[in-house]
Structures are given as structure tokens and as C-alpha cells.
Amino acid sequence: MIILYFLYEICIFLPVFLVLTIITSLVTYIGCMIGLGKYMAFWPGVIWSKATCYLALCPYKVIGREKLDPKTSYVFVANHQGAFDIFLLYAALGQPFRWMLRKGIRKLPFVGPACDKAGHIWVDERGASGMMHTIRQAMQTLKGGTSIIVFPEGTRTASGHLGRFKKGAFTLAAMLRMPVVPITIEGPYKIMKKGSLLIHWHRMKLVIHDPLPAVTKAEGTDAGVERLLFDSQEIIARSLGEPVMKKAEKVKA
Numbered sequence: 699m700i701i702l703y704f705l706y707e708i709c710i711f712l713p714v715f716l717v718l719t720i721i722t723s724l725v726t727y728i729g730c731m732i733g734l735g736k737y738m739a740f741w742p743g744v745i746w747s748k749a750t751c752y753l754a755l756c757p758y759k760v761i762g763r764e765k766l767d768p769k770t771s772y773v774f775v776a777n778h779q780g781a782f783d784i785f786l787l788y789a790a791l792g793q794p795f796r797w798m799l800r801k802g803i804r805k806l807p808f809v810g811p812a813c814d815k816a817g818h819i820w821v822d823e824r825g826a827s828g829m830m831h832t833i834r835q836a837m838q839t840l841k842g843g844t845s846i847i848v849f850p851e852g853t854r855t856a857s858g859h860l861g862r863f864k865k866g867a868f869t870l871a872a873m874l875r876m877p878v879v880p881i882t883i884e885g886p887y888k889i890m891k892k893g894s895l896l897i898h899w900h901r902m903k904l905v906i907h908d909p910l911p912a913v914t915k916a917e918g919t920d921a922g923v924e925r926l927l928f929d930s931q932e933i934i935a936r937s938l939g940e941p942v943m944k945k946a947e948k949v950k951a
Contacts, residue, residue, distance in 0.1 A: 703755075703898075703899055707754075711754060711897070714753055715750060718750065719809065722742045722743065722745070723808035723809050723811070723812035725742045726739065726742045727811055727816075729742070730815040730816055735815075735816065735817065739794075739815075739816035739817055740794045740795070740816075744788050744789060746785075746788070748788075748789045750789075751782075751785050751786070751789055754889070754897055755899050756782065756889055756897075756899060756902055757901055757902070758789060758790055758902040758904065759790075759901070759903045759904070760790035760903075760905075761903070761905045761906065763790075763791070763792050763906055765879075765907075765908055765909065766792075766879070767843075768793065769842070769843045771840045771842070771844055771846075771876055772793070772846075772876060772877055772878065772879045772909060773846055773848065773870060773871040773879070774787075774791070774795065774845055774846065774847045774881055775847075775848055775849075775863075775867050775868075775878055775880055775881065775930050776847065776848075776849060776880075776881035776882070776934075777851065777881075777934050777938070778851050778852075778853065778854045778855060778883075779855055779858070779883050779884070779885070779886040779887035780855075780886035780889060780892065781854070781890050782889045782897075782902065783849070783854075783883050786883060786902050786904055787847060787881075787883075791847075791904070791906070793843070793845055794844045794845065795845040795846060796816070796817055796840070796845075796847075797813070797818045797819070797846070797847055798819045798821055798832075798846055798867070799813060799819065799820055799821065800820075801820050804820070817838075819836055819839060819846060820832075820835065821866075832870065833870060836870060836874060837874065845879075846870075848866070848870075850863035850864055850866070850867045850868070850927075850931075851864070853892075855887060856891075856892050856893075858887045860931070860934060860935055860938055860940050862931075862943070863927050863930065865923055868923045868926040868930070869919075869923050871912070871913070871926055872913040872919045872923045872926065875913060876912055877909040877910060878910045878912075878930060879906060879907065879908075880907040880910070881904060881905065881906055881907065881934075882903075882904070882907070882933075882934050882938060883902070883903075883904055884903045884904075885901055885902030885903055886902060888900035889902070905937055907933050907934075907937070910925075910926055910929055910930065913925075
């Protein structure tokens with residue numbers, strides 16, 4: 699069975715996936731360029747991701763979608779298990795969003811220009827000035843129910859376990875006065891581990907937790923960031939059945 703799946707992956711999945719990726723990138727780029735960004739910045743990615751999960755023979759289940767208000771913009775924070783997190787979130791979330799991306803992705807053929815045209819938010823890593831530039835990008839993008847997704851661990855897990863969260867996503871949420879929605883992802887680590895070029899069949903699950911209230915002026919930015927970070931990591935850790943870190947251990951720049 700493993701050998702058959704490997705042959706299927708090499709001979710069918712990968713060629714079709716590459717073609718789908720190029721087509722999706724072109725459709726997204728052209729659609730946004732001619733003024734259809736409201737739809738073409740998001741929905742081609744949904745179709746691409748659903749097709750990818752189907753082709754990879756990796757079914758998924760989503761829990762908690764009814765907790766989201768389609769007219770509200772959120773900062774979604776999810777644990778980062780592997781490359782298939784992207785397909786799972788696009789396919790299952792059902793809420794228009796933009797990614798917070800590292801600038802290196804801009805160099806990828808087809809994908810980079812499409813992400814740029816779609817209005818995804820590029821992380822500026824120049825310290826405090828970079829954070830303000832990122833926030834200005836976000837303010838221009840996150841309107842009318844469009845949300846943002848961030849992986850607060852900063853990178854895919856190498857062990858399969860939840861890593862410490864960084865403060866960036868929660869600082870952004872606090873400054874924009876946006877509610878944070880923790881999301882638990884299960885399964886992608888088993889499909890494609892960090893550093894691997896091959897995929898393995900496995901089921902996936904996405905759990906959408908209750909939104910955490912936005913930070914208020916009375917609460918203050920620093921206290922609000924700490925609350926959002928602590929609560930988000932605790933909720934996701936409990937959902938995964940992992941130990942909950944102490945508050946002092948969770949805060950990371």
C-alpha cells in the first residue's frame with residue numbers, strides 16, 4: 699500500500715499539483731489585476747486547496763465554523779504542524795482571510811506575484827518600525843470581514859509538539875483592536891513533516907475555538923497582548939492534549 703501511494707504521489711499527485719498551483723496563481727493575479735480582488739484574492743486558493751486535499755487522498759474535518767461572524771474581521775492564530783496546514787485552512791475555514799507571509803515567498807515563481815497582488819501581508823522584520831509598517835498594511839487589508847492568519851510559533855514544528863508562541867500576532871491584534879480566534883490543527887504533521895519532500899496519507903482536523911475578546915483601551919496594550927497570547931496557547935495546547943506552559947514561559951519576543 700505504501701509503495702502504491704508513493705507511485706501515485708510521484709506520477710499523478712505532484713504533476714497535477716504543480717499545474718493546479720500555476721493555474722491558481724495566474725487566475726488570482728489576473729483576477730485581482732482587473733479589479734475582482736474581493737473574490738479572486740481568496741476563492742481560487744480555496745478551490746486549489748480542496749483539490750489538493752482530494753488529490754492527496756487526505757480527508758479533513760472542521761469543527762466550530764458556526765462560531766464565526768462572516769462580517770467580522772479576526773486574527774486567526776493556529777499551531778503550525780506542516781505544509782498541509784495551508785491547504786487545510788483554505789479548504790475548511792470558510793472565512794475570507796489573508797496570510798501574514800515572510801518576504802522570501804515573494805521570490806517564488808507564480809506564487810509570489812499572486813500573493814502580492816492578492817494583498818497578503820508581508821512581515822517587515824525591522825524591529826519597531828517594521829511592526830508599524832506591517833500594521834499599516836494590515837489596516838488597509840483587514841476590512842469588511844476579511845481576516846488574517848498567523849502561525850505564532852513562527853515555523854513548522856520539528857517534533858510534532860506545540861512550540862512557544864511569539865508576541866507579534868497578538869501585538870498586531872491588540873493595536874488593531876481585533877478579536878483573536880485560536881485554531882487547533884491536527885494531522886498535517888503526519889502527512890508531511892518539516893524537511894520532508896514526500897507526503898503520507900493521513901486524516902486532518904481543524905478546530906475553531908471561541909473568539910477571544912479584542913483588547914480595550916482600558917485593558918492596555920501590554921496586558922492585552924499577554925492575555926491573548928496566554929489564552930490562545932493554553933486553548934490550543936489543551937485541545938492537542940499537551941501540557942500547558944506556565945505564563946512566564948510563554949511570552950517570547
